[in-house]
Every structure is written in C-alpha cells, then in structure tokens.
Amino acid sequence: MLGTHEATTEADRINGRRIIGWSLAWAATVLVATAVLASDTISGPAAWLVAAVCAAIGVGGLGAYRRYVAEADELTRQIQLEGIAFGFGLGVLVTLSWSLFEFAGAPVLNASTAGTVMIFGYIGGVLLATHRYR
Amino acid sequence: MKNRLRVLRAEHDLTQAQLASQLEVSRQTVNAIEVGKYDPSLPLAFKIAEVFSQKIEDIFDPA
Incomplete structure (x- = not known):
C-alpha cells in the first residue's frame, strides 16, 4: 500500500518504509503513553509532556507521508x-x-x-x- | 486515450520494467498507460516521446 510492493519505484519503497517506521514508533508511543496516563502515575506538566511527545512523533509521520506523496x-x-x-x-x-x-x-x-x-x-x-x- | 506505447516498446525490444526505469516511473504506471487505464501527465508524455524519438501526437491519440 505504501510503496512496498514490486511495482513501485525505489524512492517509493524507501519513503514507504520511512512511513512504516514512523507509524510503528507513533503507535508504540501512543500505547505506552495511554498506559502511563491512564494509570495516574504522572500528572501536571509531565503528563502534558508525554502527550506532546506522542503528538510530535505523529507530526514526524505526517511529514514522512507528505514526502512520500511529493516524491512518488x-x-x-x-x-x-x-x-x-x-x-x-x-x-x-x-x-x-x-x-x-x-x-x-x-x-x-x-x-x-x-x-x-x-x-x-x-x-x-x-x-x-x-x-x-x- | 489510446496510445501506441505497447507497439513502440515491442519494436524497441524493451520490457515494461526497462521502460519504467528509463522513464523513472513504476512498471505499474507503464502497464496502466499501455492498457489505457491511466493517462500520463504532460511531462511524462514528453519523456515517453523522447525515449522513442517520436512526437507526442504520434504516440497518443485523444480520440
């Protein structure tokens, strides 16, 4: 779906793998952050920081997707x-x-x-x- | 849009993958153009014309 099949160009494949990497990182941080925030072990600025880190990784994924489409x-x-x-x-x-x-x-x-x-x-x-x- | 891409590719003894490599597109793109499912952009049409040393209108027929 993201340039990982045989029919695409090398640039598509590289950019596709980049998106998958960002997506996996984002999914992992969301899972960890959800578990941490739901357990009420942290609060205040630390909780905001955890949520912000997740969002920042998501923005990285968005940038990777934009690059994939632009170079596709x-x-x-x-x-x-x-x-x-x-x-x-x-x-x-x-x-x-x-x-x-x-x-x-x-x-x-x-x-x-x-x-x-x-x-x-x-x-x-x-x-x-x-x-x-x- | 009809085109003579498959004929020209055969005349030049090129595989879809080889032509795709020359055009810097995917093999799927070459195939989709050949079977008339996808109309190439103008820059790609110029590139195709250049590869086969033909005019665009001699390869693509808008009728």
Missing part, C-alpha cells in the same frame, strides 16, 4: 489521492450520518471513531484504486 511516481500519487478522498469522504459521511442515528437511539460515537473510519476508508480506497489501475 505519478500513478502512485493518483492512487494515494483516491485513497485519501475515499477515506475523508467516508469519514465525513459516516460521522455526520451517525449523528442522526444517535437521535434514533444508536450508541454515541467518540471522536476516535471518525479517525478509525477514515483510516479504514483510506486503506479501502487505496486498494480499490490499485486494483483499478492494475
């Missing part, structure tokens, strides 16, 4: 664009539509659900676009 082969860029569009559209559609279902008694979604829907929408969009251009 043009078809890869097109596929990523379609994936982003699908993910964003699905996220907006699901979250706004769900607010109506909440009036009808559906369970209330938290903010992270929108992000999760966007991520899965993005993955689905990239897979669909990759298949379309195969």
